[in-house]
Amino acid sequence: MNIDGKYAIVASPTDEAQAAAEVLREQHDFVDLKEAEAVIVLGGDGFMLQMLHQMLADRQIKPVFGMNLGTVGFLMNEWRVEGLGQRLGKAKTFTVAPLRMDAVTVDGDRISSPAINEVSLLRETRQTAKLEVHAGGNIVIEELVCDGVIVATPAGSTAYNLSARGPILPMGSKMLALTPISPFRPRRWRGAILPDSTEIAFRVLEPKKRPVSAVADQREVRDVATVNVCLDTSQTLSLMFDPEHALDERIYREQFIV
Incomplete structure (x- = not known):
């Protein structure tokens, strides 16, 4: 039939x-x-x-x-x-x-990409990344020393986010998971759950000495200086x-x- x-x-x-x-x-x-x-x-x-x-x-x-x-x-x-x-x-x-990732590289290139599961910032070398973390227009962590950080949707919260010990977000929760990867400082920070209306931004500290890439699901942008992440309801x-x-x-x- x-x-x-x-x-x-x-x-x-x-x-x-x-x-x-x-x-x-x-x-x-x-x-x-x-x-x-x-x-x-x-x-x-x-x-x-x-x-x-x-x-x-x-x-x-x-x-x-x-x-x-x-x-x-x-x-x-x-x-x-x-x-x-x-x-x-x-x-x-x-x-x-989906999420929308807006990244600016060290050279000034601007790249935007959607992400259905997550946006990840990842260190490119053996040295840890140093990131300034913004949420809702405020600096919430002045210096996050880590291997990386993830912003995950509910649909993506059981993927890379869960492997990094991030929270599982039920569908319809209207939340985003902000999860560090192997955080070193602040020692006790294990992430946050934020309303999905929150704009999350990162500024890479020492971007040439400690280069960082940004990945929107499967698309990678190397050597980023800043990354903004928000939910794209359009x-x-x-x-x-x-x-x-x-x-x-x-x-x-x-x-x-x-």
Whole structure:
């Protein structure tokens, strides 16, 4: 039985994802991406992020239903051939607003990039980074000595942020996690949870002696001098999940995994 509506299918270049796409094409009629009302993405979390970034860049934003043919697949549903039409009809949709990173390099170049999971500042050499941290227009830490720092959305709070011992943020919490990576000074600071309306900014201290890169999901900017991060509500993404595999429930359960 064919699926209702105009769906496009996009698969990662792995053999497994390409083979899965061929199986679905034999059973359903798909349209070109530009004509689609929604998109089925086959692959892992990295490929899903890549596709979402491409939609933001092209301003061709459509609801996305992912099926995991990668490793972790936190942003994906289970891969199954059977009952795809019924799954799409019952899918639960979550709206996600990306972060916007505005970085200025030591040479004065200005780069802006969206981030769905997180914006990370990372030391480039063996020396620790020294950062001045601003939140809501105020200097909240005059000198953070660390390997780096992360600003994570609820959707991204279970990724790199969690690995750095940052908090898990429930979907709909309207919060951002500000999490240091291996902080040395201030000794006892372990991060903050801020309203997602907060603009967070960083100034790199000693940027030539202690170079720092800024990474918006998968895009890296080297040798930054300042980085501003805020929620960009002008563009929102819609992720579709099986009701029993919904994103909010998965994030909720992550808090109890020991």
